[in-house]
Amino acid sequence: MTDLVINPTQSRPWGKILLRALLFALLGLFALFYLMPLFVMVTTSLKSLEEIRTGSLIAFPREITFEAWRTAWSGACTGIQCEGLRPYFWNSVVLAIPAVLISTVVGALNGYVIAQWRFRGANLIFSLLLFGCFIPFQVVLLPMARMLGLMGLAGTIPGLIFVHVIYGIGFTTLFFRNYYVTIPQELVKAAKVDGAGFFRIFWSIFLPLSLPIIVVTVIWQFTQIWNDFLFGVSFSQAGTQPVTVALNNIVNSTTGVKEYNVDMAAAIIAALPTLLVYVVAGKYFIRGLTAGSVKG
Amino acid sequence: MAPILDIKNLYKNYGPVEILKDINVAIEPGDFLVLVGPSGCGKSTLLNCIAGLEPITDGTIHIGGRDMTHVSPKDRDIAMVFQSYALYPTMSVAKNITFGMKVRGVDAATQERKLQEVAGQLQIEQLLHRRPGQLSGGQRQRVAMGRALVRDPKLFLFDEPLSNLDAKLRVEMRTEIKKLHQNLGATMVYVTHDQIEAMTLATKIVVLKGGIVQQIGSPAEIYNRPANLFVADFMGSPAMNLIPARAKPNGTGTQIEISRDGEAPLVLTDTQAPDLPEDVILGLRPEDIAEAGFRAGESVQKAECLIEMVEPAGADTFVVSHLGGKQVTARLHAETSAQSGKTLPLAFDLSKVSYFAPESGDRLN
């Protein structure tokens, strides 16, 4: 922690107050910039189309109506179907939960092996995994589409789960490896001498230590998978699309009148789960972001 | 008695790097074996090999008469105390101590009985429900020992267990480990880089350097008759004086001539010396150089020496002189009248002398 404050001298209180005022004005303006889209989304979603056409973008709704939300949830058209976001929202739920759980468990075991049970070649495998985190996924889209076809998983939710697990392992392994590498190797040695084996040591000693990194990993994976669009749009078909794809279809459907309030309600619905996670566990969300970018 | 630990022709390589070369050590039940050497000498690796935590490249390890060379750690009937203590952070002290028994399926009543026994022995009864994070360094150390004691193994292994403690606590725990060894009659293998720990604890010391055994012996043997220059220099504090000299046989014995800056060389006569080459290194411990008048005997030789520095250390006073191009330290009484810049008659006790070959470093007598 630093004690550094932009603060010229104690003898010029006016200058100091002015600077402080400027500081808060700037911080406030930026806060408005980041909040404005959310504010606009919420207010627009609560207005009627009539009010949207006649009113201002940033005006509060004169009359609050939840009609747009109802339409977005269960009536908006994503093409020829007009069932709203609901079925796709559940697709995303059904898809994200197993994909997050599997990739987290695999990442935990991989990280445990790489950090604590080093063997010749383990570092090479880790480097290969790490590299996999960075490839632009476009480079695997075509062969994966064919592979899913061969496996009979084309256009299915299990197929999407499979894809998310495969390309999530790199990050989950990285998270757990970087966490476990800070735990002294002597712990495993002591447990070996005590008579415990590979899984017993993991279960009794490492897992109880891992709560923070499990939370970080689950949040990271959930955010990634829920917000994914590329895999969703490439590997799903009419009934199995995740919520992001459905949202894009609603917004860009060319039929009928443009219902901006429905678009905004749909966007908020699609964003709610990850926003909720962010609000509830922001600390872990940030830790995941920074851990995922500052490779340790 | 059959050796309880018998290591034969042990080699350990990491890829092309030889970490341990042809190690042969055997100890009897009740022995306290200390592996000592500078960092990187392979002592901890050797301990890990004994524990089975590191596979060995060649050779055999027998524990309690059984070939344990390829047996996994849990079946070697050993317990180990680590430098970082390696306490399981999420378990209470009690759980830490009983974990090994739990894994092995020992019944709960036995676990509890043994836990109380060990806790009493180490006086940690009041800590049993705490987590390791809530303990002080010394307390953690005790818990780590408790985890080893409760297993009642054939062999206790200690990997620099005191190096994380402050100086005072280290001395206390050292005494405690020694007491434990005597009371239990257990067999222990102990790794340290601290030669004082080695001297005070061991019944048998192995000095290692660069993965090669330099000397194996009792503390007295190692101290009094170091096998080579490395051991002579490494064991003992202040270190043994190692003075280049020339040996010339004459009628009654051997004349040992030590050059001095701007003065006539110092000449000592050793009547018991073996056949020596012309160039030798003469080794004398500081306590074997005394103030003339405090040491007498037929092998004691006296000479006036210029004192460069006087360092009072409470019980003793160390004085430094310059002989054969080396600083030479002598351990004198606290009440000595030595003054820096003045000469003092010093007595060299040649009955304790060691001779080394300058090239190979090997002991000559």
Added chain:
Amino acid sequence: MTEWLERHIPKMVLAPSFIAILVFVYGFIAWTAWVSLTRSKLLPKYEIKGFIQYDRLFDSPRWDTAMGNLFIFGTLFIVTSMVLGLLLAILLDQKVRTEGVLRTIYLYPMALSMIVTGTAWKWIMNPGLGIENMVRGWGFENFSFDWVINPDRAIYAVVIAGVWQASGFVMALFLAGLRSVDGEIIKAAQVDGIPSYRIYSAIIIPSMAPIFLSAFIVLAHLAIKSFDLVIALTGGGPGYATDLPATYMYAMAFSRGDIGQAASSAMVMMAVVFAIIVPYLYSELRVKKHD
């Protein structure tokens, strides 16, 4: 047998992931590379024909636009996000009591899907009903803000939305960096009477070089992979005005049925990513070996 099992369990646990990565990352890259050298159209062919797909790619005006856009978007997105993120981090570092709340506000866009971000900004920048209309309503009748539908401006609209989404994240990175600077160095500088702005410019910011590098890598990576944002905000349009390599690749693969083009454009994307990532990873792994 159990001995053997015990010794090899770690390898066996890691093996499935290893094989999966080998096949689904490296094998697939090889497949794409192979196909990029063929005349594959709707279905992949495996007969190597040389670099014709790359010739076609580099001759294609649409790909030219996409690469040009990537350059404009990438540069502006990275520079603006970094500057804004650093500014926010320094402002927040002034012992602001509401720091927690402000940080939450600046960072929340990072939790949103790019599709949501695109949808929101598309609406805000809607020329008929969005900001343009609002400002005109304030009496500025000639105000014009039609970037999303203006082919010359649309890519800048993408930059705005991208910066809005990612700058808070850069702020979080930099804030962590500012806080990790050794406090004693700063105290020493203060005792020496060095003014605050000099402490920032001469001591703190230079010591954060690794964080700048990390932020750059992440942002560059985001820029090259940007796909959802463009799809939701402009759909690549108007025309092909906001096409990026990612949208080009997708269009070739899934709507044009031109697998050869899709594969070659994907390979070029990967080359760009690797040109940035490989030196970084290499230096990271080297540093670790020295420890």
